[in-house]
Structure formats: C-alpha cells, structure tokens
Amino acid sequence: MQEFWEGQSGHKYGPESPQRKNMIKQVDRTIGYLRQRIKESGLESNLNLIITSDHGMETVIKTNEIHIKSVKNFTFKDIQFELLDYGPNGLLLPKEGKLEHVYSVLKNAHPNLHVYKKADFPRRFHYANHPRITPLLLYSDPGYVQFNKGEHGFDNEAMNMKTIFRAVGPAFKQGLVVEPFESVNVYALLCELLGITPEPHDGSLDAVKPIAVLSCLGSLRVPGSSTRNVWRDEEGHGS
Incomplete structure (x- = not known):
C-alpha cells in the first residue's frame, strides 16, 4: 500500500502546516484500521x-532562494542540457569548452549552494557514478530551494530527511x-x-x-x- 496525499500536502503547504498534520492524522487512522482488521482476521x-x-521533508526558506539564472557571468547559453527546475538538486551539461567556466562562476555563487564536478561528488550519496549523470552536479543545504513550500532530496544525513x-x-x-x-x-x-x-x-x-x-x-x-x-x-x- 502507498499513501501519497500526505507527501503532496507537505509540498503544497509545508511539512509543519495544519493541512499536513491533518493528513498525518488520517494516515494514522488508516493504519489503525488496517491493524484492527489484521487482528480480527486472525492474521x-x-x-x-x-x-x-x-524520505523526510524540509521546510523551504523562501526568503533566501537560490536563483541560478541571476548568478553573475552565468548564462544558460553555455549549457547544452540542464535539470534545475524542481527541488534542491541540479544537473548541468555545459557545452563543449564551457565546463571550467560554468564551474568557476557557480562554485561560490551562493553560500548554501554546493557545486561539484562529477568526479568530486561525495561518494556517500552513491549517485554520481553513472554515465547518465552530467559533468556538473548541484545541491543546496536543507531548506534552500527555488520552488515549493516543502521539499525533499536534500543531504540524507540531515535529520528532516530521515x-x-x-x-x-x-x-x-x-x-x-x-x-x-x-x-x-x-x-x-x-x-x-x-x-x-x-x-x-x-x-x-x-x-x-x-x-x-x-x-x-x-x-x-x-x-x-x-x-x-x-x-x-x-x-x-x-x-
């Protein structure tokens, strides 16, 4: 069984919102009913x-968003492929000859944004060692994201991601x-x-x-x- 409404309410209203807490109560009632039926059925x-x-979920800090397109000397004209439109993570495939330039302008662009070359991405994420992963990877600190009220996909060592x-x-x-x-x-x-x-x-x-x-x-x-x-x-x- 999968229950996804609780996650959707967290994205829309935030993980600490009354709407999400009410949805958690509904999930709790569903689990209670399931356990009762298991008992009554002799199972x-x-x-x-x-x-x-x-995963867990983190409240997004909307007052300090990370806007990649506003970074000085960065332009999407240097990018052949990008996946930056959702959540705290990003993938960038710079055009030929643009890798070092894009990396240099982004790596110190925001104190809560971490930019890595593929070979340097932390091994504990078990993520970068795949041919489909782009040469540049980005992830932000918990709470820093461009879209939504609540989000996941941050560092899995952060308590709210557990x-x-x-x-x-x-x-x-x-x-x-x-x-x-x-x-x-x-x-x-x-x-x-x-x-x-x-x-x-x-x-x-x-x-x-x-x-x-x-x-x-x-x-x-x-x-x-x-x-x-x-x-x-x-x-x-x-x-």
Whole structure:
C-alpha cells in the first residue's frame, strides 16, 4: 500500500502546516484500521506489517532562494542540457569548452549552494557514478530551494530527511528500539520475508538483523509460534 496525499500536502503547504498534520492524522487512522482488521482476521501470527517511507521533508526558506539564472557571468547559453527546475538538486551539461567556466562562476555563487564536478561528488550519496549523470552536479543545504513550500532530496544525513521504520509480525522482536539504519536495507529484508531472490542492490541483511527474531534469520518468511512483535509509537517508544 502507498499513501501519497500526505507527501503532496507537505509540498503544497509545508511539512509543519495544519493541512499536513491533518493528513498525518488520517494516515494514522488508516493504519489503525488496517491493524484492527489484521487482528480480527486472525492474521497476527503469520503476517508481517512494515510501515516506512522513502524520505523526510524540509521546510523551504523562501526568503533566501537560490536563483541560478541571476548568478553573475552565468548564462544558460553555455549549457547544452540542464535539470534545475524542481527541488534542491541540479544537473548541468555545459557545452563543449564551457565546463571550467560554468564551474568557476557557480562554485561560490551562493553560500548554501554546493557545486561539484562529477568526479568530486561525495561518494556517500552513491549517485554520481553513472554515465547518465552530467559533468556538473548541484545541491543546496536543507531548506534552500527555488520552488515549493516543502521539499525533499536534500543531504540524507540531515535529520528532516530521515524517515521512520515500524514493523510488527512474527519475524520481528517486540518492543525493540534500534539505532537508525539506511532505507536501502529494507529491500533485502522484504525479499527475505517474501522468499524472493533480490536483484543486485546496495543493501544488507546484516543491517536489519537486530530487529529480526534470531530463529528466523535466513528464513524470515517462515513464522513461528514463539516469535514476537515490534511496534513503536510516534515518538519511537516500544510497546
């Protein structure tokens, strides 16, 4: 199941807006209904439920926008291809012979804008090593963007970019709060639960071992009568 209205309200009104908070309440009611129906259907002992999302959201600082087109000595006439029209990230393909000029005029254009050549882009983003990525990459600090009230796609180490992970079912320990782990590991976990051979990926089952029932490791999809559940509330407390 995917619920996207909460994200849309964050983009339109901002992540701290009353509209988004009301939408979160609606999502909470939906999850409550789902868990109640699971219980009434007698599925608690053999159904694993995971609740997570693909990212957090940051409030946009509209009073200090980054306008690339206003940078001194920069012109889009030097650009063969650009992707700058949405969010905090940007891709630029300068015309032949213009790479160094474009890089030099943009790299110090704004204190909250970071401009990198492809080879220098931080490796922790796992992003630039692909032939479709352009020679110049841009990203802004959390909150600095040209469009929208709320946005995502900022540095994933920023707290507001982090998301939640809640799980309940026979494959998970009960009342457990663990250290944060990267969302890329959820894919490996889901494949193990479903008995699916995963495609090549950057995740690891080792990262999610602390949340799993030990007897289920290596065969998480097989429920056992002695397994326990994990659930955490909005503040992350176990129950």
